[in-house]
Amino acid sequence: MGMRGGSVADELDLVLVQRWMQGAILDPCGASPGARQILTGSGQLSAVERLGIYLRGYRLRLLDSFRGLHPALCQLLGPDLFEQFVFDYLGAYPSRSHTLFDVDNRFVDHLLQTRPDRNLPAEAREGWIDLIIDLAQFERIFVEVLEGVGAEDSDTVCLADLPREPDDAWLDTTLVAVPCLRLLYTRFPVHRYVEDVRKGRDVAVPLARATPLVVSRCDYVVVVSELEPDAYWLLYALVHGESVRTASRFVDIPQGWILLRDWVRRGFFTTINRDPVRGSHQPVGAVTASPTQG
Secondary structure (H helix, E strand, O other), rough: OEEEOHHHHHHOOEEEEEHHHHHHHOOOOOOOOOOOEEEEOOOOHHHHHHHHHHHHHHHHHHHHHHHHOOOHHHHHOOOHHHHHHHHHHHOOOOOOOOHHHHOOOHHHHHHHHOOOOEEEEEEEHHHHHHHHHHHHHHHHHHHHHHOOOOOOOOOOHHHOOOOOOOOHHHHEEEEEEOOOOOOEEEEEHHHHHHHHOOOOOOOOOOOOOEEEEEEEEEEEEEEEEOOOOOHHHHHHHHHHOOOHHHOOOOHHHHHHHHHHHHHHHHHOEEEEEOOOOOOOOOOOOOOOEOOOOO
């Protein structure tokens, strides 16, 4: 694309022109003030039309990225409606990251903010919208766990670090979760729908069912498991820095210790803090969601 010679262009250095070009392409309305003063037209296309080619190409590239990040949501909505959702989001939150990995990092927030029934009580909201949000959130978390920092090259707590039965000192310990651990309490079993879509199976729209999930990674493979509600809240409390004793209010201590040993075996924790910790904290990397979100 050529730049127009003349007084306006002469006064702009390359950095300013690049910034203008970026702003014109990111403009959610596709507006391009100044295009005729900065860019040249051709015999077939005006300056604005030539800029439009870049704008459409950029948006289509972002749309392709969204299809890769959210294949199951695209399957659920169909390509046309999915495209409308994506471009509506990009209009509100133009991508400004240097990596396409972050292009959808506010997508779920946007869906929550724009759902038409957001001011209604949770029990009065449309289940179809809940399904869309659950699916978008799970697919975002799946990619975060897959592409983010894992524990493959670092030490994790192992069963040899734990006694068979806890004493009082052990009940007062806290643990730090691995950075790739995520907890998500969905209203639909969307993880199964995503798995079917990714594996090219025939899929049916999932029916509503409260589904506590833990998402982790082992040897660079994402592992998704359903938990019983009490086990979910026990793990939720542990990754938020509560002691084993305090977190065991959700299950009895013997059962909680059995669950903890299983989670240690699966590599969920990097550190044991033997000194009592007052209050709870949010360990780095432990991102959780509860059924009341949104």
